[in-house]
Amino acid sequence: DAKTTQPNSMESNEEEPVHLPCNHSTISGTDYIHWYRQLPSQGPEYVIHGLTSNVNNRMASLAIAEDRKSSTLILHRATLRDAAVYYCVVGDSNYQLIWGAGTKLIIKP
């Protein structure tokens, strides 16, 4: 199974962009890359996912390396409400998600 590696924590200033990195060097060619976030005392919330091309939605952008061994979640303008644990997750062919340890994002006002 593919494994993901993320930094333990990151800090950013409010209203600045945030780039959250993830390594998934053992990913298979058909495995999707997902990002979820989890606020305290809540279930994980879907953020974005992609396969090969970069993806944008109203919450974030996902930049996927050409070799697919890494990806970056981009929050274009962080707010205090974006403080959460962000999980980089790889989906396998059996619809199962392989969860990394997550990055705790701290937003400084």
Place this chain on the structure above:
Amino acid sequence: SAVISQKPSRDICQRGTSLTIQCQVDSQVTMMFWYRQQPGQSLTLIATANQGSEATYESGFVIDKFPISRPNLTFSTLTVSNMSPEDSSIYLCSVLGGPGTDTQYFGPGTRLTVL
């Protein structure tokens, strides 16, 4: 995306007892998943529950300890049996987002403390 609710939201239980957690979805879904999240940790998949078939358990999880029911396409239960303090965790259910996707949507979780 599906709206998922779980009951109870939290509970404190005595060791040796059992707790059944309910998961209700506002639409019919094929696949449902049960996860455990130990304090300060990431999510670990317990089992996949499809309607009309036995749940499929991941390594380290057994049916006797975590029996699962899936009586219809909108509901599932997970029972944590013969509990010990090591079972203190958040238990989460999730559903597959739809055909052709492996995106999952999660319930709010059940926070279980075993004394």
